[in-house]
Amino acid sequence: MDLLAQVRDISIVQVANDLGYQLQFNRKILCPFHDEKTASLVLYPQTNTFYCFGCGKHGDVVGFYADISRQEYRTAMHELAANYLPGYQIGGYKRKGVRKVTPERVKAHKKLTAPDSGAYVYREYHSDIYEEFQRICEQQPGNQIGQDALDYLQSRGFTQEVLQTFRIFVVTDYETVHAHLRNTFNLLDLQESGLYNERGNLIFYRHPIIIPYFKRGRIVFLQARVIGSPTDNISRYQFLSGVPVELFNQDILPRLGPKHTVFVTEGAFDCMTLAQHGYHAVSLGSATMFKREWAKLFKRVEVCFYFDNDEAGKKAALEFSETFAQYGISTRIGAVPEGFKDVNDYFLNRR
Template structure:
């Protein structure tokens, strides 16, 4: 059964959009406008807007929007019922016990229980005789028992069914165990433990749930160094950060982005409790947005090998679009943070951390390594690339400062560097202008996944949006409709569905986003909010509605005429006659 209208209305009343969003986003109020930096895409100028009057939000930058339930679904990566439950728990509103389908929540809870029991099994194995070598390895890495316990480290035994048998003995079903990805089905269909003879690192989300695992191969053995949990219903590696559940509580004013589990654990043990890692995957925009909720500065300290340098460059590219400051820590000698701390101690590492340069300094350093600066040809090649890099800096003062540093370092004229930098900027500006001009003079109608018909019927789609906007904002206009528009008049399937939903709601005289949130995807809710919050004037509402109905009927008629060759003559004539009768009655 669906949730009752009374429950959803009370849920919305207890969870205002401003109160909920403000716990994730730093909001600014200007008159009736409430804005902030969007938590769903990287931006430096706020385009994320709240509408308290209808308890909705919308981002003009990325198009994400919806009601308070949609916001929680997107920000917490939850399904509809999980988001409702989170809001009900937060506001002290009991969930109704009316037999609604809560299967997704029960499955999620089962998978979390499987992972929790798996983590307990691995940790206990570390204390057994067969886990002795794994324990000794961790001790050789100078990890204390407290650290091992704090991060829940463990050992997966050299067996293909030890974990499977253990979980089954605890009452878990085999299909659920496989879905949790701690057990996999072999080619013959026989299940086997996915991790065996590995040191295990549980991955814990922000609420303290074990959601996945990483397994490191034992020293001296052949095979993949790390095996990680694949994406499951409770885990998406591109949206999670290792150890953020601990680092979010740090007293430091920044976060350290390291490369692997051991780097993070060693850093925490050494007192750097603000260290996190990106879970063995290329750093993603979703991860950058997640980190941005907890800090204003990121210090990137990935490994110094070639792979680590490429990962650093990728992380810088992703982070440069955010509103966080970025610094890069370089460790000489090709050492990673774990090795450096073990050899030189925490104080030396802290000194390195405090001296970490910003992203421009790191990029200049990386460029410098490519050329022989003792030769004039090497200097010229380096300065050419450096000028391109400096031309990307938006602030003139920054370009001046770095040009001065380069001039002093290479004993060349600062004015010459600035001149070349400015010439590069002008070429880029002209190229970008020409590109925008071409797009403006020859616009392309982009394919719209939500309303694909809009490409073929743009005029009708715009009229449909206007009709929906008017009905959502002025429910009394339903009387003016008086059957003049039917769902079949709409030429886009999505708008037709929204129209039917709005009409049904207006039978009670009001339109409430929260009451329809469960019927649409989060992407569709964003589109509905965009339509609802378009600027409309009540004084012209009746005339505008009439104009839109006329346009919609005209477009429908043109569409039917255009399909003459595809329809039987009698069928075509009947459809056209019916539409013209409707047009006559609506004029």
């Protein structure tokens, strides 16, 4: 087993305790990434991951520690290994030294929390930023990155028409886009929108495929993806930093009558796949990102959950069905046939 895999097995609950956090009911802690009085960040010990239902921050145990201690992912990995893996030899790794996992790391993070000290609040100029980001990307000349992204999206079965319908775009020249946004908007506004990190950099450096989320015709959220399969230390997807996720393709809901069925998927690509085949669909972004207030958006339609073909997906579908039932909404659960991992995989490879 490689070092990253070993570190990802380190208990995120233990790390949180050592950082001075007190676990509350349902493994919740006060989120260190935004100010709050009621704990909304949940630790998932079975996967050693976390998700904040207040600001949308999520990741694995390495990302959790890296963001709190404000250092690179690789540095955090070595520090966790040195603190928790018996017999770990640091060898030639000397960068910044290796420090202990202590509550002082949390205090240091709190002192440096960036621009918006309160919980995230959507403002209309955030959409201005997202839409200018999309505009400048769409105006970039074609290059190999753009071609690789298109080839990948077509390999997932998407037609040019559906890519245009959902306004998928690609960051083909990171430096040009980064410079344009910095020259166009105030850095604090860029950081508050979640598009820039605390170091003043555009966050979508390794994730050039951008999926915009629209609400009443305006972009209110962004999700990005790597081209192809990610390497071990890069996540497949990246979301806006510190910004709560929105419901993908939600603008179709007000247009549908009471007899229509809406499929609810985990990922945006699954939603796009169903739409391409003539179905009405929305996406949660991830099964861990569901917000109870979304349920009331479905009161006029029939709902079918069509989640990934794994235990987490099946469990989430049952839980959400119970939540929707509390709002008097009729639901059913669709199952991806055995042998297929998700909706996109099924439609792409079915016979």
